[in-house]
Amino acid sequence: GEDVEQSLFLSVREGDSSVINCTYTDSSSTYLYWYKQEPGAGLQLLTYIFSNMDMKQDQRLTVLLNKKDKHLSLRIADTQTGDSAIYFCAESIGYNKLIFGAGTRLAVHP
Amino acid sequence: SQTIHQWPATLVQPVGSPLSLECTVEGTSNPNLYWYRQAAGRGLQLLFYSIGIDQISSEVPQNLSASRPQDRQFILSSKKLLLSDSGFYLCAWSVRAGGFTGELFFGEGSRLTVL
Numbered sequence: 662g663e664d665v666e667q668s669l670f671l672s673v674r675e676g677d678s679s680v681i682n683c684t685y686t687d688s689s690s691t692y693l694y695w696y697k698q699e700p701g702a703g704l705q706l707l708t709y710i711f712s713n714m715d716m717k718q719d720q721r722l723t724v725l726l727n728k729k730d731k732h733l734s735l736r737i738a739d740t741q742t743g744d745s746a747i748y749f750c751a752e753s754i755g756y757n758k759l760i761f762g763a764g765t766r767l768a769v770h771p
Numbered sequence: 772s773q774t775i776h777q778w779p780a781t782l783v784q785p786v787g788s789p790l791s792l793e794c795t796v797e798g799t800s801n802p803n804l805y806w807y808r809q810a811a812g813r814g815l816q817l818l819f820y821s822i823g824i825d826q827i828s829s830e831v832p833q834n835l836s837a838s839r840p841q842d843r844q845f846i847l848s849s850k851k852l853l854l855s856d857s858g859f860y861l862c863a864w865s866v867r868a869g870g871f872t873g874e875l876f877f878g879e880g881s882r883l884t885v886l
């Protein structure tokens with residue numbers, strides 16, 4: 662069935678890099694996504710990658726996709742306190758649905 | 772520009788009482804509409820999605836129902852709430868299939884506590 666898994670918690674020191682990992686099951690997913698949720702708010706799209714790409718870079722964000730292993734990662738360089746949030750991995754199913762993982766809570770400490 | 776409104780923001784209801792959460796989208800036509808639930812310590816679970824008026828797909832068997840009486844209005848309901856219905860409910864919209872890129876635009880959420 663459809664399933665997206667990710668670790669639940671990550672703690673990093675300010676200025677270090679953060680790497681959040683995700684595995685998914687549907688090999689036919691066209692796009693894979695990272696969403697960010699600030700405390701008490703809805704989710705916002707952070708970045709996405711097309712399934713025929715291996716890597717996408719957007720300023721401090723780097724997305725890596727290993728389609729063979731169905732593994733997606735998000736790297737945040739020079740992590741700041743403002744990056745503290747919950748990060749959700751998601752895969753597209755068909756033309757209308759997104760299936761989300763449980764979310765990884767990123768805590769950034771001085 | 773497009774906006775999505777969701778209300779009420781916070782709700783405390785007794786077990787067995789009814790529920791109605793409302794969501795409206797402005798500034799777009801024919802959107803896909805979604806209801807997700809985020810339970811404490813758990814991920815984001817897709818409850819319902821709709822590609823048009825009165826076209827609603829239920830993803831998970833449960834105590835809830837959804838309706839779409841107008842193109843940009845999506846309602847989540849229950850006749851009798853259970854304790855397990857507690858959670859953070861998020862409404863979202865997206866461009867309809869054909870233009871769908873997977874970008875969902877979320878409302879601010881409704882926190883439901885069932886006592």
